[in-house]
Amino acid sequence: MADWWTTDATHDPALTSWVESAQGHADFPIQNLPIGLFSPSGLAPRIGVAIGDRILDLRACADAGLLPDDLAAACRGSVVNDLLGLPADRRRALRHGVSGLLSDPAHRSAAAFLHAAADCTLHVPARIGDYTDFYVGIHHANNVGRQFRPDNPLLPNYKYVPIGYHGRASSIRASGVPLRRPLGQRKPPEADAPVVGPTTRLDYELELGVWIGPGNALGTPIPIAQAADHVAGFCLLNDWSARDFQAWEYQPLGPFLAKNFQSTISPWIVTAEAMAPFRMAQPARPQGDPQPLPYLLDPGDQAHGALALTLEAWLLTARMREAGGTPVRLSRGPATSMYWTVQQIVAHHASNGCNLNPGDLLGTGTISAPTSDGFGSLMELSIGGKEPITLPNGETRAFVEDGDEIILRAHASAPGRVSIGLGECRAMVMPAP
Structure with a gap:
């Protein structure tokens, strides 16, 4: 496993996303990809990734077969605890997968799984035990x-x-x-x-x-x-x-x-x-x-x-x-x-x-x-x-x-x-x- 300070292709400054708002976004360009818990209007909380002014629904990606099975299971949770508990190499695999989805124009169909962040409610992402x-x-x-x-x-x-x-x-x-x-x-x-x-x-x-x-x-x-x-x-x-x-x-x-x-x-x-x-x-x-x-x-x-x-x-x-x-x-x-x-x-x-x-x-x-x-x-x-x-x-x-x-x-x-x-x-x- 790579050292925890090692960079890779997901950090490339030249990397861009087909999600237009990600370009130049102050917080959430494609080099970030933070994980959270959000509720689209009328839907139950689910795990997502912020990209520009949008949120990618990871549950929907999992159901569409866009994620490996072990990652898909963790991404279907009602909180992010199982995802956080994955070994670092599997979290890194999820990052690479999501980065590929959002950077490769061949995956533009994943736009169906994007939600406007302004229309969503954000929650405490994990069930905090301590x-x-x-x-x-x-x-x-x-x-x-x-x-x-x-x-x-x-x-x-x-x-x-x-x-x-x-x-x-x-x-x-x-x-x-x-x-x-x-x-x-x-x-x-x-x-x-x-x-x-x-x-x-x-x-x-x-x-x-x-x-x-x-x-x-x-x-x-x-x-x-x-x-x-x-x-x-x-x-x-x-x-x-x-x-x-x-x-x-x-x-x-x-x-x-x-x-x-x-x-x-x-x-x-x-x-x-x-x-x-x-x-x-x-x-x-x-x-x-x-x-x-x-x-x-x-x-x-x-x-x-x-x-x-x-x-x-x-x-x-x-x-x-x-x-x-x-x-x-x-x-x-x-x-x-x-x-x-x-x-x-x-x-x-x-x-x-x-x-x-x-x-x-x-x-x-x-x-x-x-x-x-x-x-x-x-x-x-x-x-x-x-x-x-x-x-x-x-x-x-x-x-x-x-x-x-x-x-x-x-x-x-x-x-x-x-x-x-x-x-x-x-x-x-x-x-x-």
Whole structure:
């Protein structure tokens, strides 16, 4: 099997599709081919592939005999778990098959299996058994830690172990589903006792989501050199946070109601195979930082484990919307601000024998750049609410307000390659019940 960073004919910059909208599409040219779950009007959810502004119905392709039998079975599912659980070489075979269908003019008859994306509903693609959120954005960790521990923002374990916690899978929603401002317990600084009510410090978090592929048996760790075999793909993830709830409840067991009310994901899984041209060396650690322990250190991962992705967060307020305005960008920064690679967090997660399953979702944690124009949360941009940011229309924001819509975007690019995107991750905040 080819190395996970190896490119092939499906990545060829000269490759084009007979689907006209794929040419020059910002997110979904033929070099991408992300997998998702969609409902055409009046039909049940089915697995599809995004191509330009269209969606190819993989169930229909399977029923028409256009896919090998083992792939056809996985593509007929009501969720993508079986497809994600395929070995990497079979996922690669599916990619090659779909690429051929959409690039070879002899297969134009497959146009009968295309749907206009604008006419379809997109869903959370997998039945997510478990969700784990990590904390690998070191600049975010420094920025937030500095607000609570100015002299010691990072705890001693941060540079030795990928920090994570188990989140709530049941409240993950696809892009476009509104967020209801959560109720909870918080303790205002001037009060002697906590109060219950809507959060006053609602925040977004700009993260990558990592979809697990085949996974491992209980009690069997995943070696770091094999971790990439268990990464099926990527999405964007907004792990909404109620900062006031979090400050009151997080000791001694960590986040709870501050995090579990809803997380929003972009609905398309950009496969690990699609990301092969955008692999790059993991940035060297600062001088004096410890080397990763042996179970987290692999030459291939260090040489190819980082992602050439640019991440962006945008805001559309209710006033902007009413005035017919467009979103304003809050931040823009690289995914290389991750202190640990995706493969390292997978290997660490399974290092104690914890079993990962197809369709499990991991979050990287907030990814922030070293400077404020790349901060991945309002907690950082407003310095904990002390310095609200001013928007072009004169509005100010310390935290997210009702009627605000947060939009996350990401694009992968590399010299000589066709750029691909992860699609939008967006949700509007509705008032508390």
